[in-house]
Amino acid sequence: MTQTPRTRAPRSDAMRNRQHILDIARDHFAERGISGSLDAIAKEAGVGPGTLYRHFPSKEALLAALLSARDEEIGVRRDAITRTTSDAGDALAQWLEALIEWASAFDGLPEPLRAALGEIPSPLTSTCEGYVVVTDQFLARAQNEGLARRDVRGRDLFLMALAVSWARGAAMADGASPSLMPHILRAGWAMA
Amino acid sequence: MTQTPRTRAPRSDAMRNRQHILDIARDHFAERGISGSLDAIAKEAGVGPGTLYRHFPSKEALLAALLSARDEEIGVRRDAITRTTSDAGDALAQWLEALIEWASAFDGLPEPLRAALGEIPSPLTSTCEGYVVVTDQFLARAQNEGLARRDVRGRDLFLMALAVSWARGAAMADGASPSLMPHILRAGWAMA
């Protein structure tokens, strides 16, 4: 009731606007992949490009915001895995599965995520690094219990998860067996 | 008497022109990755964009020509592996290594290769399909000797090879352990 229609009202309620942009951007990316332009999203959202740029100065920043909205969800998932899965190997496998899903939210997402791990920092970097840390924790547990190779690092597995997500883009489209890849991956880090 | 000396601008001989473009394009892609514009390559090659376009109507077509130039080389490698490697598992592993190298020729190459496996055919599709077939052959041998899982397909392994190549782009840059990935991959398809 007190909600003003989104008609034209600029609404100093910036948060509402920001959220609206995020909603539109999520849909846009989900439908068309991340290759679209920020201007297009601004237009869809019914705001000027300047408004979008104020909130999210780059595509990476927008993606980071979109992903951080899922942060809590991932945290819950991590805790659930920890709680419910006593086998450290299974736990790591499930966590990697979660990462693969996470990176598959939008077509093309793995690319900027990979870039964020490179030399040049991006708004996505801290998110990625955070998940690398979590991966390291799961990995350490598995290694301690002799369920994972010692020469693997969390960063490698994170990267492989991105790679699997990247590969899936094509795999899903042509009826390949996407669910196999995590298994391939698991065999990779598991002890013989 | 119509023979112009082979000095510098030899002859509008189309074949010669085509080859010249290919040479330039290879260098260009090798140095700057595949993201550059075709116009830039045309300029470097000293031909008009129209000429380049006549020979290679799209970047994919140009890449396909570039890759098919390596066809023979890969064939030789395939034969060498077959000849010298009696263990079918090792043979498959070496073949996948060869694929990873092959897909790493230019920065960004894995992307169009993956796309070529998707629904929309591209000039790269037949090249990729051809290598999928070869992968299937190596895989079949390994499976027959009980050295590879039966639920894996050549297509999956080809895709994983591309994915490893894709991931390496970042991995090499930040000092990760790139050489580890093929091992992870191998463990993935090998029998326990």
Added chain:
Amino acid sequence: MTQTPRTRAPRSDAMRNRQHILDIARDHFAERGISGSLDAIAKEAGVGPGTLYRHFPSKEALLAALLSARDEEIGVRRDAITRTTSDAGDALAQWLEALIEWASAFDGLPEPLRAALGEIPSPLTSTCEGYVVVTDQFLARAQNEGLARRDVRGRDLFLMALAVSWARGAAMADGASPSLMPHILRAGWAMA
């Protein structure tokens, strides 16, 4: 008891705010020239663009405020010249030197000053006109003593001072002889 300590965010006292903006703007212009955006200054000053806008509705207005802050200083200089320099020609020359310096405070300043003398009035106009009047006074004295040409007007000399300041921007950068220009200028209005 309503007195907030003068710690850091002292008081929404408008005057204080205004002065703070001026301080920041002076530094900003001195470092980067006048081409920067008002938004940037607002951000640096820690106020919203609206606030800056309330105080100074345009860049010219801001510059005018900045320059009027130097009014007193220039007045002192004018009086000093008058007091200490008996030769009316020398006095005029020194005054023009002062103007050149004054217009060189910020990179790019001569441009809006010149514009302020044009048809369209600007917040800088009255400042400029004021100095034209002073120039006329110095000039009149010099003319009366037969030390300056009769066909020159204060406006012309003011404009030439701006022009010298404008030219200096480049001159200083490339090792020209900037100090020569005032001499050229002086020879220009002096009697043979």
Added chain:
Amino acid sequence: MTQTPRTRAPRSDAMRNRQHILDIARDHFAERGISGSLDAIAKEAGVGPGTLYRHFPSKEALLAALLSARDEEIGVRRDAITRTTSDAGDALAQWLEALIEWASAFDGLPEPLRAALGEIPSPLTSTCEGYVVVTDQFLARAQNEGLARRDVRGRDLFLMALAVSWARGAAMADGASPSLMPHILRAGWAMA
């Protein structure tokens, strides 16, 4: 008769197109000063922005082309001065007058010309340097005949000519005495 109307015909006759753009640009700059956008000129000329960029990749390049079209005219003027003016001082004065006129072709032109004399080279640099050389020649003659100060350089006079042109922008608009400035300038470099 064989002239195709400029209707829509792309006309491989690029020169004609280029000339058309130049004509439009000259008018545009003459009317609105050089501050307008290249896009606007492209639109006026009825060509896409890409076409304009092909011919003139920057505003400086466009200005340089516009000015070089006047090169011959200036050369003729220089020769005429040399031929008809025996007094080396008068000759220099007339040359500077020519420069002032030249730099006054478009409102705002002196600015990029000054910049072209700075550290960063621009398409206008060689034009400017060329005229500096000519100025040096006229100056040398005047100096040799004891008609010009020895401490002045051609570069300084060229810069002062630009400065006078710059100042004139305002002067003309408000009825000042623009013609006086060259005299002021001349007195500046002349021997007492």
Added chain:
DNA sequence: CATGAATGAGTATTCATTCAT
């Protein structure tokens, strides 16, 4: 008064592709 979100026209620039010559 202060705030800072929103605006949205504006600018520069690129590039795949077409097509007249």
Added chain:
DNA sequence: GATGAATGAATACTCATTCAT
């Protein structure tokens, strides 16, 4: 066949100015 001029949609980004709160 070859050429390269022309196209023009598309993209990224800026900034003075307004206005709701």
